[in-house]
Amino acid sequence: MSQVPFPPTPPSSTPPLPSREPGADSVVAALRAAGCVFAEEEARLILTTARTPDEVTAMVARRVTGEPLELVVGWAEFGGLRVAVEPGVFVPRRRTEFLVGQALALAPDASVVVDLCCGSGAVGAALATALGPVELHAADIDPAAVRCARRNLAPFGGHVHPGDLFTALPAALRGRVDLLAANVPYVPTGEVALLPAEARDHEPRTALDGGPDGLDVLRRVAAGAAHWLAPGGRVLVETSAHQAPSALRAFTRAGLTARLIVDEDLPARVVIGTRAP
Known part of the structure; x- marks a missing residue:
């Protein structure tokens, strides 16, 4: 997965978070409100990675505050591989x-x-x-x-x-x-x-x-x-x-x-x- 562009400055208001059981539309809306350019693709990755609705909500909350998507989902695509990444570790470009x-x-x-x-x-x-x-x-x-x-x-x-x-x-x-x-x-x-x-x-x-x-x-x-x-x-x-x-x-x-x-x-x-x- 490529480094996903994120706005240089945070939005002036806190974007809405999805409901307790978020669907694709609410996740996309929250990411788009946060300024994520590729909101649909990011939503797909979050929804396919999370194991429960609560995990979806937590991942979206992390992403809308500016945490890199790769750290949110716990992996990055590199050289055709899914490489595990963790908070505090450099994300491969x-x-x-x-x-x-x-x-x-x-x-x-x-x-x-x-x-x-x-x-x-x-x-x-x-x-x-x-x-x-x-x-x-x-x-x-x-x-x-x-x-x-x-x-x-x-x-x-x-x-x-x-x-x-x-x-x-x-x-x-x-x-x-x-x-x-x-x-x-x-x-x-x-x-x-x-x-x-x-x-x-x-x-x-x-x-x-x-x-x-x-x-x-x-x-x-x-x-x-x-x-x-x-x-x-x-x-x-x-x-x-x-x-x-x-x-x-x-x-x-x-x-x-x-x-x-x-x-x-x-x-x-x-x-x-x-x-x-």
Whole structure:
């Protein structure tokens, strides 16, 4: 499911909530009054996810106050999968599917995969689904993300490690990683307050704030990646248009061959670093 647009400012009055046993029309009306652009689709997802009328009412109440739809229903669609998400965990963006697609095109036979800054583990799950049996590891500094990722990666035999970037990984992975995906935070600190409320108010700041220019975590990933990649292994990181030149320089300075792949329609930009064979 895509990130659903929500108005930048809340409505001036509290929208009506559906009755105790809400039907589709009352749910749509409540969501539309709250400013949900895709009210009919959101209502369908809520009504098919909720198990009781009381759950419908509670979900609608959460949504009309601005909570992301994915957190309300408890899952997000990513790479054809239904990925569990929980309050306090970063919601995977559909544009990040571009990073997954590039990784699979570059290394269709990868056998050791790492998902850094894994959040819900959506990237790791999508890669493992496409690649088949792999040795899958993921890491995140946020305990809520680690719990959620363990839930999503358990079907793939994935190992989820709590900690800060590479320090969380088992030493035995050094020099063995074929694919390293790092969905790092890259919003400059001064711009976090300008994010839509559903991200700013409901997602962990550690998953959004990339430091003064947004590249603090990316630089750390670039600096450490070569020690963990297998010969010819790749590291992929999402970035923005204005950050891309600096991101490329960070990878090059770390001794990696770097290039930028762009999809303007999403829009999405992925920096790919390759360790020499």
